[in-house]
Amino acid sequence: MEKNKYKLIGDYHTHTIYSRNGHGKGTIRENVEEAIKKGLEEIYITDHGPGHFLFGIKRKKLPEIRRTIDALNEEYNGKIKIYLGVEANVVDYNGKYDLRNEDLKYFDVVNLGYHSGVVLKNLKSYFIYHILNSLGRFNKKLEKYCIEKNTDAIIKIIEEKDITIITHPGDKVKVDIKRLAKVCKENNTLLEINNHHPHLSVDEIKEAIPSGVNFSLGSDAHKPEKVGIVDQAIKRVEKAGLDINRIKNLKEVK
Incomplete structure (x- = not known):
């Protein structure tokens, strides 16, 4: 990858101390200031959904987080746009995630992925996810x-909810990338190429390309200094031959 060949517009997957038990290391402010330092125009704060029993965000903290982000958007107006998001979890093989309707008023964006450590809603879902x-x-x-x-x-x-990005698809459990990409295209949902995890892989990106789906890059930063770091993801983009114009938060520097 040539240095300064690309510009990351925004980091759409970052964690803070609201991902509990030390999973996220920095404050929202620290992530935002690191993003400004690196020249980003946008940042998503996407801590783990409440269904993760170790790292999930506490619902009672959502008003506090919303106020913090609103205040930081005022403070840094003209420098960066901060979005409150969440990395929601699949919790039921009948197609349920770990957000309630009353939670949604706090979020600007909702990312979604599979994670171990999630409290699944029934024995069948537990059996498929963990055993099968x-x-x-x-x-x-x-x-x-x-x-x-x-x-x-x-x-x-x-198909039933408003999902912005599918995070690291194929990382925790295997999925049919071609079929997933087609549905994401139809529903304006992005597929993430994650810098912290090896998915989407080069081969998976190639599988998704014919669907016409668009993509995002995510640092999946758990420390402020990792915000905006997507070099490994870009290497996979180049190897797969993906058109940069299909990545919503990356542009080529002319």
């Missing part, structure tokens, strides 16, 4: 079944 997906590594037929179920669940949420 693990066993599927040793049985192709079972793996195919799991991929179908994993994909069905996340697609149902996309």
Whole structure:
């Protein structure tokens, strides 16, 4: 990757101390100031959804976080735009996530992904996620079944809810990238190329390209100094031959 060949417009996946138990290391202000330092125009604050029993955001903190971001948007008006988001979790193979309707008034954007450490809503979902997906590594037929179920669940949420970005698709459990990409295209949902995790991989990006879906880059920063760092993601973009114009938060420097 040539230095300064690209400009990251915004970082659409960052965590703060509101991702509990030390999972996120910095304050919202620290992430924002790091983003300004690196010349970003936008930043999403996307702490883990409340369904993650270790790292999930506490619902009672949402008003406080909203006030903090509103105040910082006033303070840094003209320098950067700050969005309150969340990295919601799939919690049910019937197509449910860990947000309530009353939560949504606080968020500007909703990202969605699969995560271990999430409290699944029923025994069937627990069995598919934890047991069958693990066993599927040793049985192709079972793996195919799991991929179908994993994909069905996340697609149902996309079709029923307003989802901005699917985070690191294929990272925690395998999904049908081609089918997921098609549905994301139809619903104006972005597929993330995550810098912290190896997904989307080069091969997965290539699988998604024919659908016409658009993409985003995310640092998945858990420390302020990692905000805006997407060099590994860009390497995968280049290897896959993805048109930069299809990445919503990246532009080529002329």
